[in-house]
Amino acid sequence: MNMQGPDKEHMRMLEALATVSSLAFMAVFDFLLAYFGGDWLDRYFQTGDHTMRSLCIALAVVSLALTYYNLINKSIFSREKDKKEK
Numbered sequence: 001m002n003m004q005g006p007d008k009e010h011m012r013m014l015e016a017l018a019t020v021s022s023l024a025f026m027a028v029f030d031f032l033l034a035y036f037g038g039d040w041l042d043r044y045f046q047t048g049d050h051t052m053r054s055l056c057i058a059l060a061v062v063s064l065a066l067t068y069y070n071l072i073n074k075s076i077f078s079r080e081k082d083k084k085e086k
Contacts, residue, residue, distance in 0.1 A: 023067065031057065
C-alpha cells in the first residue's frame with residue numbers, strides 16, 4: 001500500500017476553503033464590531049446618532065473590499081507562477 005502525501009492541487013483546494021470560511025467569519029465579525037463599536041463611540045464622544053457608526057461601517061466595507069482584492073490578486077499571481085513553472 002503506497003501512502004503519499006497530499007498533492008499540490010489538494011493543498012490549494014484546502015487553502016482556498018480555509019480562506020473563504022475565514023472571510024465569511026471576518027465579514028460578520030467586522031460588521032458587528034463596526035456597528036456596536038460605532039454606537040459606543042457615538043455615545044462616548046456625544047456625536048450625532050449615527051456619525052461614528054456610519055464611519056466604522058464604511059471602514060469595515062473598505063477593509064472587506066481590500067481583503068477580497070488582495071485574495072483575488074494573490075490567486076491570479078499564484079496561477080501565473082504555476083503556468084510559468086510548467
